[in-house]
Amino acid sequence: MKLSGWLFILSSLTLGFFTFSRSADKIASISWPFTYGTVLSSDIYQRAGRSTDWCVRLRYRYSVDGRIYVSNRLSTSLAGNAGCDRTKALITAQLQKIQPGNHIKVRYDPISPKIGIIYTDGLDVLDYFFACLVLVLLAGGLWQVMRQSA
Structure with a gap:
C-alpha cells in the first residue's frame, strides 16, 4: 500500500507535464511575433467519425530572418478545432478569404520559427479538467504517503 501514494504522485507529475506543455504553448502563442505569409493551397474537408465538422485545410509559406518555412499548421493544438465548424457555409466563407496567393498573418514561435x-x-475545458485532475492526484498521493508515514 505504501507504493500507491507514490504512484498517485508520479501519475500527477506525468500528467502535470503533459497539461503544462499543452497549456503553455496556447498561452505563449498569443504574444509570439508575427510575419505575413502567402497561401499556397486551401480547401475544405469534412471530418469522419464522431465529429462531422467541416474544416479548412491550408498550406502556406512564410519567412523569418531570411529563412523560408512551409506549414499546414493552423494552431498550437494539434488535435483542436481551429478552422473547423459544423456549418459548411461558415467554413466556405472563411475559405474565400484564404485563397492561394492571398497574404495571411502567421504567428511563429521565436525559439523555433518552423512552428x-x-x-x-x-x-x-480539457486544459482545466487536466489541471484539476493533477491537483486531485497530487493531493491524494501526498495524503496517502503522509498517512502511511504516521
Missing part, C-alpha cells in the same frame, strides 16, 4: 500558426488557441 507557425494562423489561429491562437485559448485554454479549453
Whole structure:
C-alpha cells in the first residue's frame, strides 16, 4: 500500500507535464511575433467519425530572418478545432478569404520559427479538467504517503 501514494504522485507529475506543455504553448502563442505569409493551397474537408465538422485545410509559406518555412499548421493544438465548424457555409466563407496567393498573418514561435500558426488557441475545458485532475492526484498521493508515514 505504501507504493500507491507514490504512484498517485508520479501519475500527477506525468500528467502535470503533459497539461503544462499543452497549456503553455496556447498561452505563449498569443504574444509570439508575427510575419505575413502567402497561401499556397486551401480547401475544405469534412471530418469522419464522431465529429462531422467541416474544416479548412491550408498550406502556406512564410519567412523569418531570411529563412523560408512551409506549414499546414493552423494552431498550437494539434488535435483542436481551429478552422473547423459544423456549418459548411461558415467554413466556405472563411475559405474565400484564404485563397492561394492571398497574404495571411502567421504567428511563429521565436525559439523555433518552423512552428507557425494562423489561429491562437485559448485554454479549453480539457486544459482545466487536466489541471484539476493533477491537483486531485497530487493531493491524494501526498495524503496517502503522509498517512502511511504516521
